[in-house]
Amino acid sequence: MLEVSKLMRKYGRFTAVKDASFTIEQGEIVGLLGHNGAGKTTILKMLSGYLEPHHGQVQLNGISVNQQPKIAQQMIGYLPENLPIYPEMQVIDYLDYAATLKAIPSSQQLDELRRVIKATDLSDKLLAPIGTLSRGYKQRVGVAQALLGQPRFLILDEPTNGLDPTQTAQMRQLILEVAKQATVILSTHIMQEVEAICDRVLIIRAGEVAMDAKLADLKQSHRLELETSLPLEALRAAVNSIAGIAHISQVEVPIHHRYHIELNNDVSWQEISSQLAHHVTQIGDLYALQPTITDLETLFRQVNQQPLQHQQSLEGDEHAE
């Protein structure tokens, strides 16, 4: 489990990350989604131990990244935004060097190298100098070094940045594969990326976690839109035996009666809508019945349009360190 509590980081007087708290369970794939400059990279750098927070804690299975960095870092694979890859080095030499840096015992290094080369499909490029590789292959080398040592936590900063559609699809497949054994947190500003591979999204805005939502919950709805021939009182009488309806409100439209039906959180719209359709059609006509679903794009827009709670995080504040 990855536990982040009240993380804060400034650059000079500018607060780049403010009060970020969240918990990620083993095996989850979580996406940090935000506009450029929202604070995603700064959060990931603090999770990986690369940057010290000014306040707050990061714990990996109870191990503090700041207080026990050596133990914590053995559990982490990190793909930074700009990987310091040496252009003149051959891929195999670089990975060998990375395995040594990660203190993988020499008796296990060969097997480990074979494993990550296979996972990232790099075997054709082992002797190529890194500087001659395409962006996609460089990114694979970055992921390969992150996978060395079978880390339980994989931190990937924009893993598909700059990749073409085929490379992007391959990288997403690889992340899904890796996530069978590890907890993955990645940053992106691409919504389709989150929809394609993540279980959960944290929307980052002006250094804060502005929204924490499970993708499966976004697909759920707690409101149905109904169009029927029934006036309000008749509708209420028709459906009052259905458990799970919290509230019915009428929407003004000229021809049909149109309603918003709010549901309790513990029921699914699929279950209620079939009962509703059955009851309404017993005594009237049903013209339309559908759930209101907030897609990720709408949610992202709504979150980014809300007024900022902590304006000083954009402007710097008086108590900078």
Ligand SMILES: Nc1ncnc2c1ncn2[C@@H]1O[C@H](COP(=O)(O)OP(=O)(O)OP(=O)(O)O)[C@@H](O)[C@H]1O
């Ligand atoms: N070393 C630094 N010194 C000063 N300001 C910085 C530094 N690094 C980042 N910042 C600022 O902190 C804010 C958050 O940056 P960060 O790189 O974490 O955002 P991001 O969400 O990862 O952005 P992007 O999607 O563009 O990579 C930005 O305003 C950025 O300009």
